[in-house]
Amino acid sequence: MKRALAIMVGAALILLLATLTLVVMPYLQMSAEQIPPDLKPYTEQQQRGRQVYIANGCVYCHSQQPRDPSFAPGDKARGWGRPSVPGDYAYDEPHLLGTMRTGPDLFNIGARQPSIDWQLMHLYNPRAIIKGSIMPSYPFLFRHVEEPVEGDKVVNIPPPYGPETGKIVATEDALALAEYMLALDHTYPAPTLPKKQSNSDEPKENRAP
Amino acid sequence: MTPTIAILLIITFVLSTVGLLLLIWSIANNQFSHGQAAARTIFSPGEEGHSEDPARAADEPFTGDTSEQTEAIEARWSADQSSRTAVLTWLSSSVFWLLLGSFFGLASSIKMHLPEFLTASEFLTFGRIRPVHLNAVTYGWASMAGIGVALFLIPRLFKTSLVGGKYAVIGGFIWNIGLILGLSAITLGLSDGEEWLEFPWQIDILFVVGGALCAVPLLLTAANRKVEHLYVTSWYLMAALVWFPFLFLIANLPFAFPGASGATVNWWFAHNVLGLWVTPIGIGIAYYMIPKILGRPIISYQLSLIGFWSLALFYSQVGIHHLIGGPIPTWLVTLSIVHSVMMSIPVITVAINHHGTMMGNFGRLKDSPTLRFVWIGALMYTVASLQGSMEALRSINVITHFTHYTVAHAHLGMYAFLSFILFGAVYFIMPRLTNWEWPWRKLISLHFWLVSAGILIYVVSLTVAGWKQGVALLDAAMPFMDIVKMTLPGLQARTVGGALMTLGHLVFAFHFIAMLLRSGAATEQPTLFRPATKENAQ
Ligand code: HEM
Ligand code: HEM
Numbered sequence: 001m002k003r004a005l006a007i008m009v010g011a012a013l014i015l016l017l018a019t020l021t022l023v024v025m026p027y028l029q030m031s032a033e034q035i036p037p038d039l040k041p042y043t044e045q046q047q048r049g050r051q052v053y054i055a056n057g058c059v060y061c062h063s064q065q066p067r068d069p070s071f072a073p074g075d076k077a078r079g080w081g082r083p084s085v086p087g088d089y090a091y092d093e094p095h096l097l098g099t100m101r102t103g104p105d106l107f108n109i110g111a112r113q114p115s116i117d118w119q120l121m122h123l124y125n126p127r128a129i130i131k132g133s134i135m136p137s138y139p140f141l142f143r144h145v146e147e148p149v150e151g152d153k154v155v156n157i158p159p160p161y162g163p164e165t166g167k168i169v170a171t172e173d174a175l176a177l178a179e180y181m182l183a184l185d186h187t188y189p190a191p192t193l194p195k196k197q198s199n200s201d202e203p204k205e206n207r208a209p
Numbered sequence: 210m211t212p213t214i215a216i217l218l219i220i221t222f223v224l225s226t227v228g229l230l231l232l233i234w235s236i237a238n239n240q241f242s243h244g245q246a247a248a249r250t251i252f253s254p255g256e257e258g259h260s261e262d263p264a265r266a267a268d269e270p271f272t273g274d275t276s277e278q279t280e281a282i283e284a285r286w287s288a289d290q291s292s293r294t295a296v297l298t299w300l301s302s303s304v305f306w307l308l309l310g311s312f313f314g315l316a317s318s319i320k321m322h323l324p325e326f327l328t329a330s331e332f333l334t335f336g337r338i339r340p341v342h343l344n345a346v347t348y349g350w351a352s353m354a355g356i357g358v359a360l361f362l363i364p365r366l367f368k369t370s371l372v373g374g375k376y377a378v379i380g381g382f383i384w385n386i387g388l389i390l391g392l393s394a395i396t397l398g399l400s401d402g403e404e405w406l407e408f409p410w411q412i413d414i415l416f417v418v419g420g421a422l423c424a425v426p427l428l429l430t431a432a433n434r435k436v437e438h439l440y441v442t443s444w445y446l447m448a449a450l451v452w453f454p455f456l457f458l459i460a461n462l463p464f465a466f467p468g469a470s471g472a473t474v475n476w477w478f479a480h481n482v483l484g485l486w487v488t489p490i491g492i493g494i495a496y497y498m499i500p501k502i503l504g505r506p507i508i509s510y511q512l513s514l515i516g517f518w519s520l521a522l523f524y525s526q527v528g529i530h531h532l533i534g535g536p537i538p539t540w541l542v543t544l545s546i547v548h549s550v551m552m553s554i555p556v557i558t559v560a561i562n563h564h565g566t567m568m569g570n571f572g573r574l575k576d577s578p579t580l581r582f583v584w585i586g587a588l589m590y591t592v593a594s595l596q597g598s599m600e601a602l603r604s605i606n607v608i609t610h611f612t613h614y615t616v617a618h619a620h621l622g623m624y625a626f627l628s629f630i631l632f633g634a635v636y637f638i639m640p641r642l643t644n645w646e647w648p649w650r651k652l653i654s655l656h657f658w659l660v661s662a663g664i665l666i667y668v669v670s671l672t673v674a675g676w677k678q679g680v681a682l683l684d685a686a687m688p689f690m691d692i693v694k695m696t697l698p699g700l701q702a703r704t705v706g707g708a709l710m711t712l713g714h715l716v717f718a719f720h721f722i723a724m725l726l727r728s729g730a731a732t733e734q735p736t737l738f739r740p741a742t743k744e745n746a747q
């Protein structure tokens with residue numbers, strides 16, 4: 001029993017060491033990180049949209065973390081934005097960094113596609129806008145009505161993607177998700193980005209197309 | 210990097226190195242004397258040189274030449290029977306979750322090249338069935354089968370009956386309830402939102418309790434053990450069962466880690482599920498099965514202990530290689546990359562032992578299904594890990610990170626390594642528990658060829674597609690949609706491979722149920738009790 005116990009205690013101690021280096025130390029360092037002054041907290045609606053993003057697993061195909069151009073040249077050049085810093089995520093709980101780019105990075109989608117109509121149409125059927133997209137459609141975030149009533153957000157879907165008759169109307173969830181997309185705009189300068197960065201890149205953040 | 214952090218970093222490095230040296234020193238002092246003796250504890254007296262493989266066609270099992278040896282074999286038979294209810298609970302559940310997880314994986318795969326497939330219902334959208342797949346196969350199949358096999362091996366390794374098996378049975382029920390609730394929560398859109406940690410934290414408590422209940426028989430049986438040596442398999446199993454509840458608890462602490470630090474905890478956890486939970490179980494099983502089936506001890510016991518402790522030291526610190534290039538302090542990423550490369554030490558020591566023991570016995574792969582599954586699994590462990598060490602280097606990771614290449618590596622590890630070893634172990638264990646033989650050996654063969662062809666197609670197609678995708682992503686001149694189109698053939702091939710694997714799982718599950726029902730042509734008696742050999746024993 002003594003030897004069995006020794007193995008288990010040894011195993012636990014090693015994990016403790018790893019927890020100190022990989023959990024506690026980063027937490028101490030990153031929670032002391034400055035929050036960029038231009039970063040706005042999410043509104044209630046955007047937060048709800050973020051929840052819709054989580055519920056429907058957008059994170060499994062989209063990242064939210066452009067890499068440094070000196071490391072991975074494609075990211076910035078595609079208009080995905082400057083490299084992100086820990087402070088950018090101060091209001092993110094849970095984080096949604098993502099590990100796949102089956103679809104493009106969304107860290108600055110709000111700057112790249114600032115129209116809510118574009119966002120809603122794209123959610124209803126991505127192929128209505130982008131030929132050959134493999135993103136799923138989200139018809140369940142919309143209602144099909146014959147006659148929209150006052151206050152309904154009508155989404156005009158180009159044929160043949162829309163219904164034959166009647167109109168497509170966004171639900172609260174769809175609107176919230178679209179608002180969250182628009183909130184993903186981190187084009188402000190990052191105060192904590194290492195200095196040498198700004199020398200190698202263009203001096204000003206250029207807004208992505 | 211601030212000076213305090215540099216100092217802390219240096220201290221941890223020094224600590225781990227000193228720790229490793231200390232361990233090597235203590236191994237050299239305590240274990241050298243009876244190293245190879247410990248390697249023999251898995252055999253009962255006189256059994257060395259005889260194969261044990263209940264899944265093999267024409268097997269003449271060793272039942273002892275003297276009455277003393279026969280007694281030892283009979284004692285082992287009672288040890289096997291003592292764990293029966295507990296093991297069958299966990300294994301049967303795992304087979305169910307494998308089937309469920311396979312269908313969800315296949316559906317996810319189809320959706321990636323046919324995006325209009327099953328989009329009407331929110332419950333079947335890609336972003337929900339994909340985490341259902343991952344959680345069903347990780348916590349349902351891999352974890353439950355792993356615990357089941359561990360429960361079978363523990364009494365064998367300690368040469369005593371399983372004490373407190375009913376705690377493990379209760380634990381199994383609680384674990385299943387956790388899976389049902391957790392997978393339903395994801396389907397309903399109540400995910401916690403982090404990969405590998407999707408289950409709502411309230412439900413996670415069930416897994417901690419269920420897992421802890423499995424530790425009870427482990428501790429009670431260890432206290433009762435009748436062997437002097439702890440065979441290396443028990444090191445891996447004990448450590449894994451200590452690590453998992455701890456990991457799962459910390460990572461699920463609600464609201465403790467916001468923002469970017471949440472990402473480090475997320476991936477610290479996710480990699481530890483792989484490195485400190487399923488991997489030690491897989492390696493531990495291979496350490497038992499390979500020598501047992503060959504009837505010869507592993508070639509170097511000392512090496513196996515170095516492999517164990519270096520795995521513990523290095524694997525626990527590799528998690529941040531999932532965030533290379535992310536908004537994470539550089540020192541942290543570097544720490545994980547260094548440890549990822551250092552992982553080649555335990556990987557190579559394990560490889561020397563597993564494959565070195567096989568040397569000269571490769572012919573046995575032909576007639577022993579268990580050996581075939583387990584050894585290919587062990588080989589794929591070596592391959593997946595060396596691939597992983599490369600993948601962690603900045604120069605490679607910048608290409609592969611966000612691509613299907615990672616998914617191919619994930620299945621090489623979780624499937625070709627871990628699941629193969631688990632399949633092999635199930636083929637070994639079931640006849641011992643049910644005292645019944647596998648009714649249709651052709652089905653074992655069919656299962657083997659279906660899943661082998663399937664995973665080969667899966668890994669090769671996604672590795673190629675993922676690499677091309679990664680190279681193209683770095684070049685902004687290539688439009689994004691062209692890259693998507695370029696990956697389509699790989700994604701379609703994955704569906705073909707995945708369909709073959711799913712078919713293989715149906716064959717496996719059918720055979721497993723036949724075993725539980727003891728159907729098929731009854732051989733007059735299971736080989737272990739065949740009269741011919743019984744006579745020998747008297
Ligand atoms: C020395 C051993 C290993 C090293 C250094 C290693 C390294 C890595 C790296 C660098 C990634 C890619 C992360 C990314 O770019 O997003 C990765 C992903 C992965 N590895 Fe390994 N690997 C090793 C062995 C294994 C084994 C044995 C398994 C299976 C049991 C495994 C399962 C996985 C899985 C499932 C992922 C995907 C995780 C996710 O994105 O959800 N690896 N590994
Ligand atoms: C039956 C055949 C299977 C098919 C068709 C399949 C398919 C898939 C698909 C489509 C994904 C999502 C990839 C993505 O998001 O891009 C995935 C992820 C994953 N699957 Fe499977 N799978 C199968 C079996 C298994 C098994 C048996 C295991 C484990 C024992 C497993 C472990 C995983 C893991 C760990 C991931 C996450 C990978 C990552 O995040 O990089 N799969 N699988």
